[in-house]
Amino acid sequence: MSEFPNKNTQFSSERQPQKNGRTKGVRNRATIVREWLMVEQKFKNPLTGQDEILSQADIMTLAVINKARKGDVIAFRELMDSGFGKVTEVIQSEMKLEPLRIVIETDWKPKDKDE
Numbered sequence: 001m002s003e004f005p006n007k008n009t010q011f012s013s014e015r016q017p018q019k020n021g022r023t024k025g026v027r028n029r030a031t032i033v034r035e036w037l038m039v040e041q042k043f044k045n046p047l048t049g050q051d052e053i054l055s056q057a058d059i060m061t062l063a064v065i066n067k068a069r070k071g072d073v074i075a076f077r078e079l080m081d082s083g084f085g086k087v088t089e090v091i092q093s094e095m096k097l098e099p100l101r102i103v104i105e106t107d108w109k110p111k112d113k114d115e
Contacts, residue, residue, distance in 0.1 A: 037057040045052050046066045054062070067075035081087075 037060075038055050040053050040055050041059075042051055043054045043059050044050070045054070046062055064075050064079055068079055
């Protein structure tokens with residue numbers, strides 16, 4: 001018997017394939033995270049000391065800023081990467097290129113017109 005099912009019976013009533021993958025109405029994980037990050041609450045801003053209504057994303061960003069201000073280098077790097085993009089490494093080369101000289105030696109000589 002072959003390991004592949006018969007084309008006529010491969011999707012019998014016992015073996016129905018998943019029709020559309022995820023069930024209708026089920027949200028993506030990224031959507032759920034974004035929704036929770038936008039939830040607002042009253043929070044004391046650690047930078048200004050005042051009570052404000054901030055989103056969860058704002059609260060977390062302020063926490064990272066506060067850590068960076070206290071000297072956390074990793075927090076500072078993350079803020080800089082988020083705000084200005086990651087630093088790309090630039091490599092400068094001091095290699096000097098000289099012009100390539102090609103010398104071709106042959107035994108060929110032009111024919112005389114008299115010959």
